[in-house]
Amino acid sequence: MSQTRADCVTVNIDNMLNSLSSAPSKPSMFRVSDHLRTINPEAYNPEIIAIGPFHSDKKNLQNMEQHKVWYLKLLLERRKESSVERYVATIRQLEEKARKCYAEDIQLDKDKFVQMLILDGCFIIEFLSMFQYKERRAEDDLIFQYEYIRSQLFHDLMLFEN
Template sequence: MRHENQMSQLSICIAEKLATLPSTPYKPYLFKINDALRRENSEAYEPEIVAIGPYHRGKVKLQMMEEHKLFYLQELLKRRNELSVDMYVIAMQELEQKARKG
């Protein structure tokens, strides 16, 4: 019973936090680190496990996670009974345009 009460309180707490979020999501954009800042501490801006976005695509040390990304995409498609990624590619292209304008 105590566990259920804690879970209920947690659910309420999360729901309250979700209710305070703005109704429109943040404007999408891609960050590019200023060269002077990168030179100051280049290691701070290099991904160690996973890269999100185009800047580090193709780096050997990140390839294992790229395979995981593809695996999870495949699982998403299976779960949604979808055969193609076309819809997602179109959506990402639209977001990319907005991000580049940002």
């Protein structure tokens, strides 16, 4: 019986060793430590937009999700593209590498993670482009109609966990 137990342990450890990448990943995206968060809990939470997975499930940040889609559409139009197929294919190739950038496991499935990367990344690109080039802004874009929204957006984009 002890021989069987040893074999199971051997198999389990061998499986763990085989599943390791060649070198430990060096994550660059972390959550704020619990200690810092207890000092000022709201200082690290975005107020109008979630970028990345850490705050994407918060209900108060869902209003901007439609804005991300709109900005992606504007980016595609500006580039005279009709589909995100090329972006999806490229990000799918980088999905595993992107996950390793996070210090914790991201609980989004592959499709949701790729979608988040595309929507968030294209939103940031288009927002910065519109900020720089005023002629690219739509008249009915609330971000550029109200200074406080734009200021809060810049603040949220700079947050450690966003």
